[in-house]
Amino acid sequence: QKVLVWAESVAQRAELVAYTEKLFDELAAEEKVKADRLAEAYRILQQPNPGTDLTFVTNFLFNNTTIPVFIENESGPNYDKNIPDPPPGVSREVHLESWRSTMMERYPPIHFEDVGQTVYYSESVRLTELRTAMNDLIESFISEILLNSASVPVLLVDSMGTRIVKSQGVDVTQLQDSAALKAKLMDMAGDHLPLPIQWPGQGLHLVFYEESALLTQLRLFPAVQLILIGAFLLVAYLVFSASRRAEQNRVWVGMAKETAHQLGTPLSSLMAWSNLLASRGVDAEALNEMDKDISRLQVVAERFSKIGSQAKLDPKDPIGVVQETVDYMRPRVSKHVALDAQLGSSQGQVLMSEALLSWVLENLMRNAVDAMDGEGVLTVRADWQEDKFVIEVEDNGKGMSKAVQRKVFQPGFTTKSRGWGLGLSLAQRIVSEVHQGQLTVAWSEPGKGTCFRIALSA
Numbered sequence: 001q002k003v004l005v006w007a008e009s010v011a012q013r014a015e016l017v018a019y020t021e022k023l024f025d026e027l028a029a030e031e032k033v034k035a036d037r038l039a040e041a042y043r044i045l046q047q048p049n050p051g052t053d054l055t056f057v058t059n060f061l062f063n064n065t066t067i068p069v070f071i072e073n074e075s076g077p078n079y080d081k082n083i084p085d086p087p088p089g090v091s092r093e094v095h096l097e098s099w100r101s102t103m104m105e106r107y108p109p110i111h112f113e114d115v116g117q118t119v120y121y122s123e124s125v126r127l128t129e130l131r132t133a134m135n136d137l138i139e140s141f142i143s144e145i146l147l148n149s150a151s152v153p154v155l156l157v158d159s160m161g162t163r164i165v166k167s168q169g170v171d172v173t174q175l176q177d178s179a180a181l182k183a184k185l186m187d188m189a190g191d192h193l194p195l196p197i198q199w200p201g202q203g204l205h206l207v208f209y210e211e212s213a214l215l216t217q218l219r220l221f222p223a224v225q226l227i228l229i230g231a232f233l234l235v236a237y238l239v240f241s242a243s244r245r246a247e248q249n250r251v252w253v254g255m256a257k258e259t260a261h262q263l264g265t266p267l268s269s270l271m272a273w274s275n276l277l278a279s280r281g282v283d284a285e286a287l288n289e290m291d292k293d294i295s296r297l298q299v300v301a302e303r304f305s306k307i308g309s310q311a312k313l314d315p316k317d318p319i320g321v322v323q324e325t326v327d328y329m330r331p332r333v334s335k336h337v338a339l340d341a342q343l344g345s346s347q348g349q350v351l352m353s354e355a356l357l358s359w360v361l362e363n364l365m366r367n368a369v370d371a372m373d374g375e376g377v378l379t380v381r382a383d384w385q386e387d388k389f390v391i392e393v394e395d396n397g398k399g400m401s402k403a404v405q406r407k408v409f410q411p412g413f414t415t416k417s418r419g420w421g422l423g424l425s426l427a428q429r430i431v432s433e434v435h436q437g438q439l440t441v442a443w444s445e446p447g448k449g450t451c452f453r454i455a456l457s458a
Helices: 002-046 055-062 092-106 125-147 178-191 213-279 284-306 318-332 354-371 402-407 423-434
Strands: 069-073 079-081 110-112 117-121 154-158 164-168 195-199 203-209 314-316 337-343 350-352 376-385 388-395 438-445 449-457
Touching: 002 110, 002 117, 002 125, 002 195, 069 092, 092 117, 154 178, 178 203, 213 284, 284 318, 284 354, 314 318, 318 337, 318 350, 318 354, 318 376, 318 388, 350 354, 350 449, 354 376, 354 388, 354 423, 354 449, 423 438
Parallel strands: 337 376
Antiparallel strands: 069 079, 069 117, 110 117, 154 164, 154 203, 195 203, 314 350, 376 388, 388 449, 438 449
């Protein structure tokens, strides 16, 4: 708003200057006529016609109060009228000689040879004063444009936009090239149309201006405020989320350790019953499978007891770990589920916690069997893909919708009638936080099946 008020003020001042110039031209024309009449009066005195009444002429010359006159007398003292006093430090003779030279350059002198006099004259003192006042008005106008511009960058240029006359708040050293000046003027004209100014004696000029740096900063201030508020809210959300996750971690760690503790007593009993059954000659093959499950339960209890502490990672052959898990699960899935293991060759090792990664793979395989209602094809693929080891567990069961896929790793989410909904969430945490890998849903489609993918870096 302040910039617009300034622009309107400039336009009004320009009109005032133009009107003043018009008045000045009219007064200048009148004073020019007076000077011409004075010269004509002296010429009449120089060569009067016979019978001419010179009373009016002499009165006109005597009553002259505005036109400077200097009469040079060869045989007597010189005479001057309406010539201002000399400035301080300048003698009157030097001052009058300067005026005489100036008068002679502007107007031809009039010679009275019979009396040895020469008359020099110039434009009226009033016209000189008006010209000085007009120049002061123009300079004042230009200064007000630049100084009272409310910190607005201003360029005053000629009508062709090729020459900078005045400037304020613009680095003109960067505008010496005509192309740079043209680009700058087009940029400023994009903000505001230039103001036309009729400069007396020099023709049309244009005032280009643009928004000040302060105004630009003020316009950006709300956006900066929103960004800061957004950043503050984001930090607050991250702190809250971190606090919430830390609280969830403490709950899970407590539940895991309590679960491991509760499993300890029945495991001890099962081991004792196994030894008792072996002493009574029970089928050795059945006892062997029972011992495998007891050992597996011991591994599970050990895993749960170590949750929350730093896992120990050792370099292992991932193909071997996948093979062992598949071999363990094969007799423990439904006979109506075909377990197809497609494993690549051993090409390297991966830092891992064998027990935790095996549990993740086992969890995915059990979920796949549940999704097929105990009947279908379960495919486990494992191989190296460039510098990553990729494991895929795929089934041809119920599949998942997009909405379910987005929530499948959330703690407490489950599509089963029983269960806590912590398996996939815990599995993803083990892969991402312990092994610095990724556990994702590779693809899933309702009625066709699901594929989970684990990617581990070498």
